[in-house]
Amino acid sequence: MFNAERLKIARQRRKLSGKKLADLAGITPVTVSKIENGHQPESYVVERLSNALRYPREFFFLVSPDVLDADTVSFRSLKKMGAAERDASLAAGSLGIALYDWIDARFNLPRPDLIDLSKERTRPESAARLLRQHWSLGERPIGNVLKLLESKGVRILSLSENTSNVDAYSFWRNDRPYIFLNQEKTAERSVFDSAHELAHLVLHHHAGAKSDRDAESQADQFASAFLMPEADVLNAAAHISTANQIVAKKSRWKVSAMALAYRLHKLDVLSDWNHRSICIELGKMGYRSGEPLGIDRETSTVLAKVLTVLWGKRLTKRDIARDLAVPLEEIETLIFGLTDPAPIPARGGSLSLANK
Structure with a gap:
């Protein structure tokens, strides 16, 4: 039987409206709408849809996929994101779940080892310390963040959406945590995004980012503290007072120059005036929009x-x-x-x- 949900996923992955798909397939928009609402198409229509979407015909006859609900997914840039970008990213999530189901059937993967602080009202910095303690990380920098998260059972997959409006997102599915990272970002931003999404998994669990209007700010605070623990930052960077010093030191924690400057400001190493001056200088050096002296990108x-x-x-x-x-x-x-x-x-x- 033809699966309407799979047609929607393929259409969304191609960022096509129903009308545009109909035009490409040589059928009417009404036909596409009927099929997506459960009407069984004729064989020649299936062939046209398959060719237009560049998906194998068999895809549309498999069992219904996991469909992600935007309300339970922690999108970071929801206000900037168009509907087509959001739907394409969610559809990628469905395909990612199917991929990991395939892998799980053949491999023994690490079991999830996260803590649930969603009911504790724990402050983000305290939550970061608690998770570091749970994982016995101490105060040292994390060498490879993605490798660490995967060793703790987080399923990490990549997005290549060719847009800066999609940063990353995360969700829980069957008590397994997932993080999707957009590869259009800098390597440093991707590391921070992974820690930001880890915060959602720990602090907000199944509720998604929409459960709290301050959730994004909380996740940023968590990520900053998790990646740059206070004791280590104060020990290694308490002397910093210039943009060049920040650029020279940022690779220790694998973060962006701006993220390190912000962390030093929050820890009172940099005054308000010094922080503003350094950010202006970093901007002139190209560090507001990128990382001229960047780190190697982490992978799975x-x-x-x-x-x-x-x-x-x-x-x-x-x-x-x-x-x-x-x-x-x-x-x-x-x-x-x-x-x-x-x-x-x-x-x-x-x-x-x-x-x-």
Whole structure:
């Protein structure tokens, strides 16, 4: 039976309105509307829709996918985001869930090890300290944030939406936490986004960011404290008073120059006047819109290991795409553009082939 929800997902991934899809497929907008409302299309119509959307025909006849509700997803830039951008990102989330269901059926992945502070009204800085304590991180900088989160059971996938309006988002599904990161951002911004979304998972849990008008501010405060713990910042950067010093030191915590300046201001290392002056100078140096001296981008360790193990079994990304009946480009978009075989050796750790 043709699945209307899958037609919506494919249309949303292509950022097409019903009318535009109808034009591309050579059918009427009324026909598209009827199909999305459950009317079973004729075979030639299915073929036209498949060709117009560049999705395999089989995709539209699989079981209903997980459909994400925008009210339970922690979009960061909802006010800037158009409906098409929002829907495309949510549709990517549905495909990401399907991808991880495929992986979960074949691999033993780390179990989620987060804390739920959604009912505690815990201050963001205190929440960051509590999670650091829970994970025995102490006050040291985190070497690889994505690797840490994945080791704690967070499913991390990438977005390549070709827009600056989509930063990142997160949600819980079947007690498994997910984070999606837009690769259009700088590497430093992506690290901060991952910590920001971690805050939503810990502080707001299943409620989504809309549950509290201050949720975004809380997540930023959490991310700043989680990435740049107070004791370490004061020990390593209490002497900083210039923009050049910030640029030289920011790589210690893998954050942007502006994020470090803000953290130093909040910790009273920088006065109001000094903070403003440094931000102006950083802006002139190009650090307001980017990171001229940037770090290497983090990527998924789990997905890299999965690809390596699959390569040893003569399986590739194309096999995953075929099993899920999605275009190969959708898989590549979700897995940080990792190649076959992945460069990370699949040995050690808690990732192994399941005996199924």
